Amino acid sequence: xxxxxxxxxxxxxxxxxxxxxxxxxxxxxxxxxxxxxxxxxxxxxxxxxxxxxxxxxxxxxxxxxxxxxxxxxxxxxxxxxxxxxxxxxxxxxxxxxxxxxxxxxxxxxxxx
Amino acid sequence: xxxxxxxxxxxxxxxxxxxxxxxxxxxxxxxxxxxxxxxxxxxxxxxxxxxxxxxxxxxxxxxxxxxxxxxxxxxxxxxxxxxxxxxxxxxxxxxxxxxxxxxxxxxxxxxxxx
Numbered sequence: 001x002x003x004x005x006x007x008x009x010x011x012x013x014x015x016x017x018x019x020x021x022x023x024x025x026x027x028x029x030x031x032x033x034x035x036x037x038x039x040x041x042x043x044x045x046x047x048x049x050x051x052x053x054x055x056x057x058x059x060x061x062x063x064x065x066x067x068x069x070x071x072x073x074x075x076x077x078x079x080x081x082x083x084x085x086x087x088x089x090x091x092x093x094x095x096x097x098x099x100x101x102x103x104x105x106x107x108x109x110x111x112x
Numbered sequence: 113x114x115x116x117x118x119x120x121x122x123x124x125x126x127x128x129x130x131x132x133x134x135x136x137x138x139x140x141x142x143x144x145x146x147x148x149x150x151x152x153x154x155x156x157x158x159x160x161x162x163x164x165x166x167x168x169x170x171x172x173x174x175x176x177x178x179x180x181x182x183x184x185x186x187x188x189x190x191x192x193x194x195x196x197x198x199x200x201x202x203x204x205x206x207x208x209x210x211x212x213x214x215x216x217x218x219x220x221x222x223x224x225x226x
Binding site: 004006009031032034036041042043044045046049051089093094095096097098099100102103104105 | 116143152153154155156157160170202204206208209210211212213214215216217218219220222
């Protein structure tokens with residue numbers, strides 16, 4: 001199967017700073033990599049995703065990079081704001097089926 | 113409003129009792145999923161359904177059962193055989209079961225068994 005590892009488990013930054021969360025995956029057949037944000041007591045929400053034929057994708061303050069050779073992908077949040085505080089999950093899925101393998105999550109705390 | 117609803121938000125049961133968690137979607141999605149979330153861990157797949165009247169075991173199906181009699185509904189039963197049922201349960205759906213389809217999550221049900 002697929003094994004997704006996520007680091008760090010907690011991340012504390014000052015408002016306005018950047019935050020980077022990293023994930024590695026084990027199966028080279030994985031081709032879709034979504035990132036989810038989960039606020040306390042709620043379900044996760046997709047914030048950005050990337051497919052294996054793309055190396056980088058941006059959406060305003062959020063970007064994701066993918067290195068297929070090294071099997072790792074990262075979430076970058078710039079100009080962080082207190083409302084960015086949440087738990088972030090990375091995931092990977094393979095070609096055959098939309099089964100997501102999730103990382104263990106990163107709790108991001110943005111201090112005002 | 114389109115979306116996924118889960119009820120109830122909090123559920124309390126005594127050990128040895130079966131309990132059913134509700135999941136309804138009005139997104140007209142074919143695929144539905146149940147995940148379990150424990151503190152400090154990622155989401156683990158319990159069951160999934162690609163289409164009505166079909167469902168498959170995920171990675172941690174023991175002690176759980178599901179049904180998919182209607183496209184919009186995918187209830188999960190936590191049976192007394194599940195050794196550690198206390199957890200946060202999340203239901204999700206996607207438009208199709210092919211890879212690369214966004215999974216939309218419900219708000220979750222927190223189950224406590226004592």
